[in-house]
Amino acid sequence: MAGNGDGEFSFGSGTARNGLAKIQTQKKNNGICHDDSAPPVKAQTIDELHSLQRKRSAPTTPIKGTQGAFAATISEEERQKQQLQSISASLASLTRETGPKLVKGDPARKSETPKVSHVSHHEFSTPTISVSDSSLKFTHVLYNLSPAELYEQAIKYEKGSFITSNGALATLSGAKTGRSPRDKRVVKDETTEDELWWGKGSPNIEMDEHTFMTNRERAVDYLNSLDKVFVNDQFLNWDPEHKIKVRIVSARAYHSLFMHNMCIRPTPEELENFGTPDFTIYNAGQFPCNRYTHYMTSSTSIDLNLARREMVILGTQYAGEMKKGLFSVMHYLMPMRQILSLHSGCNMGKDGDVALFFGLSGTGKTTLSTDHNRYLIGDDEHCWSENGVSNIEGGCYAKCVDLSREKEPDIWNAIKFGTVLENVVFDEHTREVDYTDKSVTENTRAAYPIEYIPNAKIPCVGPHPKNVILLACDAFGVLPPVSKLNLAQTMYHFISGYTALVAGTEEGVKEPQATFSACFGAAFIMLHPTRYAAMLAEKMQKHGATGWLVNTGWSGGRYGSGSRIKLPYTRKIIDAIHSGSLLSATYKKTEVFGLEIPTEVEGVPSEILDPVNTWSDKKAYRETLLKLGGLFKKNFETFTAYKIGKDSKLTEEILAAGPNF
Numbered sequence: 001m002a003g004n005g006d007g008e009f010s011f012g013s014g015t016a017r018n019g020l021a022k023i024q025t026q027k028k029n030n031g032i033c034h035d036d037s038a039p040p041v042k043a044q045t046i047d048e049l050h051s052l053q054r055k056r057s058a059p060t061t062p063i064k065g066t067q068g069a070f071a072a073t074i075s076e077e078e079r080q081k082q083q084l085q086s087i088s089a090s091l092a093s094l095t096r097e098t099g100p101k102l103v104k105g106d107p108a109r110k111s112e113t114p115k116v117s118h119v120s121h122h123e124f125s126t127p128t129i130s131v132s133d134s135s136l137k138f139t140h141v142l143y144n145l146s147p148a149e150l151y152e153q154a155i156k157y158e159k160g161s162f163i164t165s166n167g168a169l170a171t172l173s174g175a176k177t178g179r180s181p182r183d184k185r186v187v188k189d190e191t192t193e194d195e196l197w198w199g200k201g202s203p204n205i206e207m208d209e210h211t212f213m214t215n216r217e218r219a220v221d222y223l224n225s226l227d228k229v230f231v232n233d234q235f236l237n238w239d240p241e242h243k244i245k246v247r248i249v250s251a252r253a254y255h256s257l258f259m260h261n262m263c264i265r266p267t268p269e270e271l272e273n274f275g276t277p278d279f280t281i282y283n284a285g286q287f288p289c290n291r292y293t294h295y296m297t298s299s300t301s302i303d304l305n306l307a308r309r310e311m312v313i314l315g316t317q318y319a320g321e322m323k324k325g326l327f328s329v330m331h332y333l334m335p336m337r338q339i340l341s342l343h344s345g346c347n348m349g350k351d352g353d354v355a356l357f358f359g360l361s362g363t364g365k366t367t368l369s370t371d372h373n374r375y376l377i378g379d380d381e382h383c384w385s386e387n388g389v390s391n392i393e394g395g396c397y398a399k400c401v402d403l404s405r406e407k408e409p410d411i412w413n414a415i416k417f418g419t420v421l422e423n424v425v426f427d428e429h430t431r432e433v434d435y436t437d438k439s440v441t442e443n444t445r446a447a448y449p450i451e452y453i454p455n456a457k458i459p460c461v462g463p464h465p466k467n468v469i470l471l472a473c474d475a476f477g478v479l480p481p482v483s484k485l486n487l488a489q490t491m492y493h494f495i496s497g498y499t500a501l502v503a504g505t506e507e508g509v510k511e512p513q514a515t516f517s518a519c520f521g522a523a524f525i526m527l528h529p530t531r532y533a534a535m536l537a538e539k540m541q542k543h544g545a546t547g548w549l550v551n552t553g554w555s556g557g558r559y560g561s562g563s564r565i566k567l568p569y570t571r572k573i574i575d576a577i578h579s580g581s582l583l584s585a586t587y588k589k590t591e592v593f594g595l596e597i598p599t600e601v602e603g604v605p606s607e608i609l610d611p612v613n614t615w616s617d618k619k620a621y622r623e624t625l626l627k628l629g630g631l632f633k634k635n636f637e638t639f640t641a642y643k644i645g646k647d648s649k650l651t652e653e654i655l656a657a658g659p660n661f
């Protein structure tokens with residue numbers, strides 16, 4: 001028996017005891033049957049009803065009660081006009097008289113089409129003399145859309161966009177599923193000729209200013225020919241003193257959502273005061289470059305012009321080009337301010353101990369910096385300044401191949417509404433993602449805002465690092481799972497930047513192979529590697545950081561016969577580094593590489609700590625070890641002529657810190 005709340009008992013005239021509520025049709029006075037469960041809608045027509053569904057909000061509405069200097073004087077209309085003017089200036093042709101005619105909003109929403117808010121690039125040009133048909137049409141600007149809006153744009157207009165069962169937006173990046181480093185060009189002018197690293201080993205392949213302008217015009221014309229473009233105004237670098245304003249103009253909702261996730265998202269207030277960007281990307285990736293254009297060796301071109309503070313992308317839709325293109329820019333801008341830029345992950349313990357994780361693509365920066373017991377500062381790009389460390393980005397870009405909930409729970413859970421899932425395969429009906437499926441590419445990726453990781457440290461800054469962990473995925477299986485490095489060794493391995501490149505991230509690489517990439521990111525650095533190395537040495541010395549070399553690659557034989565070191569073991573090793581317990585372990589020195597290896601690490605079988613134990617064929621081990629040692633030596637030859645910083649003693653020590661045989 002149940003009380004009805006009025007102190008009386010009843011057998012429930014309205015409530016069936018073991019089932020659904022009984023439907024009651026009350027007889028009103030007029031005898032007509034009413035459904036009065038809710039008040040009626042305040043609309044006379046279906047269209048009116050739909051118009052009630054949405055109300056206007058930021059970023060198109062000014063913030064009420066803003067105390068800023070111009071808050072009272074600038075009207076909403078004026079602000080919008082200024083914003084469009086700024087975007088129009090960004091998109092202007094530099095050879096024709098008039099800028100594009102821009103209007104805000106989705107062209108599909110007819111009611112919002114032009115009040116003729118024609119913004120002319122040159123204020124005094126005569127609008128009646130149109131130079132081409134293109135100047136007669138409007139280009140709609142979709143400005144800083146929200147993830148929900150971008151989902152709708154992607155699903156409506158971009159083939160290959162789907163919502164997966166976890167809520168993420170699955171997209172295809174097209175023919176390119178990795179970066180195209182050979183198609184990157186940097187404008188060589190009077191300044192950059194002296195400042196940047198050119199020539200053998202450098203990622204900076206030259207192009208001239210005129211060719212850049214040709215490609216820029218091609219990209220801008222393409223973008224202006226579209227009905228709509230996406231514009232993202234965002235930030236890079238969480239250090240407020242060295243924040244960079246970036247504008248990304250793109251043609252795909254995929255690109256806009258990717259950058260929304262990867263760059264730092266402005267607050268409505270910050271967006272209102274955004275002003276002129278410090279750097280602009282024109283992503284016309286669906287459109288090829290013209291191979292008859294000087295310097296072009298394929299139909300893909302990623303062009304960087306530091307003087308103009310612009311980047312142009314033609315012929316690749318892989319979104320990572322934008323992320324890493326901006327990273328290259330930071331590798332120039334930050335050292336100019338005596339700040340070291342790093343291709344590293346970064347996290348912090350409860351006691352404020354910070355660790356950096358360097359490593360090439362696929363070596364474990366994202367996997368190992370995402371640690372449930374520590375605060376995540378960032379997974380891929382950082383700055384180390386006098387103030388400590390700061391993340392450059394606002395999001396993470398995790399590899400998804402063979403992702404499992406059990407091994408990487410935080411990354412697994414970050415794949416939800418708002419996350420971009422690139423090139424994954426999923427069940428047509430249930431939309432469950434099969435992370436083991438490499439049909440599209442091995443380089444499947446998830447891009448999500450950093451706050452999707454529960455213990456992200458926001459703002460993403462921290463004190464000076466205590467540990468500097470160099471990750472190498474050694475496909476030869478001869479580097480120990482962990483070794484402690486002295487400063488000279490840390491520098492030697494930092495400059496060497498060894499790994500066995502894991503398939504897929506760079507076009508054309510299909511299976512692991514030994515690679516050396518200076519500073520663990522030669523594809524992105526702009527200055528000579530010794531410049532970054534000198535800064536790192538100085539900072540590590542000054543702040544007393546310890547260097548470590550961690551092999552996240554093979555054990556028990558080379559790729560093909562051995563197997564990859566189990567992730568739980570690597571995590572135990574990393575735990576011991578963080579806790580400081582590894583510092584006081586007993587060490588012995590390896591032959592050839594002269595690395596200090598611990599005899600014991602808690603939770604890790606001791607026999608795997610010295611790789612020689614894991615190889616059944618000791619002769620093959622020795623041969624492979626010498627082979628890799630030889631590759632290191634050969635790679636380092638190009639650096640023997642350089643001095644690292646002002647300390648010639650350190651330079652000598654670095655040269656002696658490599659393999660010896």
Ligand SMILES: Nc1ncnc2c1ncn2[C@@H]1O[C@H](COP(=O)(O)OP(=O)(O)OP(=O)(O)O)[C@@H](O)[C@H]1O
Nearest residue numbers: 361362363364365366367398399552565566567570
């Ligand atoms: N022992 C191990 N340690 C670290 N990662 C491992 C290990 N074994 C397997 N893996 C896998 O290797 C991959 C490491 O990729 P991760 O995303 O961390 O690369 P990354 O260094 O961040 O590269 P990128 O710069 O391209 O983003 C993950 O897929 C991870 O599951």
Ligand SMILES: O=C([O-])CC(=O)C(=O)O
Nearest residue numbers: 179320324360361380505
């Ligand atoms: O840039 C990419 O495509 C992925 C990445 O982080 C890297 O390669 O270092």
Ligand SMILES: [Ca+2]
Nearest residue numbers: 366380397398
């Ligand atoms: Ca990563």
Ligand SMILES: [Mn+2]
Nearest residue numbers: 343360361380
């Ligand atoms: Mn990276």
